[in-house]
Amino acid sequence: MVKAAVLGASGGIGQPLSLLLAISPLVDQLSLYDVVNTPGVGADLSHINSKATVTAYLPEDGKGLEKALTGCDIVVIPAGIPRKPGMTRDDLFKINAGIVRDLVTGVAKFCPKAFVLVISNPVNSTVPIAAEVLKSHNVFDATRLFGVTSLDVVRASTFVSEVVGGSPTDYKVPVVGGHSGETIVPLLSQITPSVEIPSDKLDALVNRIQFGGDEVVKAKDGTGSATLSMAYAGFKFAESLLRALGGETGIVEPTYVYLPGVKGGEEVQKAVGGLEFFAVPVELGPTGAVQATNPLPQANEYEQGLLEAAKKGLSVNIVKGVEFISKL
Numbered sequence: 001m002v003k004a005a006v007l008g009a010s011g012g013i014g015q016p017l018s019l020l021l022a023i024s025p026l027v028d029q030l031s032l033y034d035v036v037n038t039p040g041v042g043a044d045l046s047h048i049n050s051k052a053t054v055t056a057y058l059p060e061d062g063k064g065l066e067k068a069l070t071g072c073d074i075v076v077i078p079a080g081i082p083r084k085p086g087m088t089r090d091d092l093f094k095i096n097a098g099i100v101r102d103l104v105t106g107v108a109k110f111c112p113k114a115f116v117l118v119i120s121n122p123v124n125s126t127v128p129i130a131a132e133v134l135k136s137h138n139v140f141d142a143t144r145l146f147g148v149t150s151l152d153v154v155r156a157s158t159f160v161s162e163v164v165g166g167s168p169t170d171y172k173v174p175v176v177g178g179h180s181g182e183t184i185v186p187l188l189s190q191i192t193p194s195v196e197i198p199s200d201k202l203d204a205l206v207n208r209i210q211f212g213g214d215e216v217v218k219a220k221d222g223t224g225s226a227t228l229s230m231a232y233a234g235f236k237f238a239e240s241l242l243r244a245l246g247g248e249t250g251i252v253e254p255t256y257v258y259l260p261g262v263k264g265g266e267e268v269q270k271a272v273g274g275l276e277f278f279a280v281p282v283e284l285g286p287t288g289a290v291q292a293t294n295p296l297p298q299a300n301e302y303e304q305g306l307l308e309a310a311k312k313g314l315s316v317n318i319v320k321g322v323e324f325i326s327k328l
């Protein structure tokens, strides 16, 4: 029996993500939580003739979050405000940091063993916030906490196929680092199957992978950021994790993790100047993150340059998240 919760379930990401989870054969119970509109979203999804039973909660009488989270195996968090044109993900910190802190406090209290997938931006900082909250409740296990960077991976394979031809589903692109602008580092020299990116197209392709989210923010013209592609990417990550938890082997997904707590993470940490959080391809297994892989030694000179910029940005983002909790 798998019980999944979506926190922020009424939002632009939350609704389609909840739909995908509701129709997944890997989910038995789906619990929806938001500060608004969950009764409607829940009633709507509950009419789908899929295996999952759907329950929906609001914060009413202070018990909504507790009811939503009790017994959960996996908690996906897309709660919080999205970007408007001209905003960076870091601009969201002021509001989303507190939202993530409060929701993860609920996880620590009501389902401390759950696997937690953080989508809320800025992911580079909200995952450190989640880790600090879990640590403060003595329930932190790095193998159960994931920053969802899958949309960068999804975008990378789409944009690569647009440059070199073929189907986007043909290409697996390792994207490492973080989830904002220059901290997103696609390792195009390690695409499988191997492809040659024409040198005159390289800068533009890397820039598009790093700032692809801005295309959506601009096109939505003030009404939000990526929601449908994000719901797809978030679901794909959740599905990979659920398959791995169910015993399937050989599943590897890039994700933003706390390196010192994941096997193989220390080697990555040394390669990134001691940063505690970094996205790398991680093998998923019955206990969550079972092995971080280190693709950095194979990075070419161009990618090393990208990594240097990413490390600078990430160190600031990580400290900001950690201090938000430690200075309380």
Ligand SMILES: NC(=O)c1ccc[n+]([C@@H]2O[C@H](COP(=O)([O-])OP(=O)(O)OC[C@H]3O[C@@H](n4cnc5c(N)ncnc54)[C@H](O)[C@@H]3O)[C@@H](O)[C@H]2O)c1
Pocket (backbone or CB within 6 Å): 007, 008, 009, 010, 011, 012, 013, 014, 033, 034, 035, 036, 078, 079, 080, 081, 082, 083, 092, 096, 099, 102, 103, 118, 119, 120, 121, 122, 123, 148, 149, 150, 151, 152, 179, 224, 225, 226, 227, 230
């Ligand atoms: N990780 C990624 O790749 C990625 C990609 C796109 C967007 N995002 C981020 O995901 C977040 C959500 O984006 P969206 O477009 O769905 O926004 P949205 O505004 O459409 O939805 C957010 C939802 O969160 C709810 N919410 C607010 N405070 C809450 C709380 N305390 N508890 C529970 N729910 C709460 C809101 O009521 C709303 O329904 C944003 O922070 C956005 O930047 C991440």
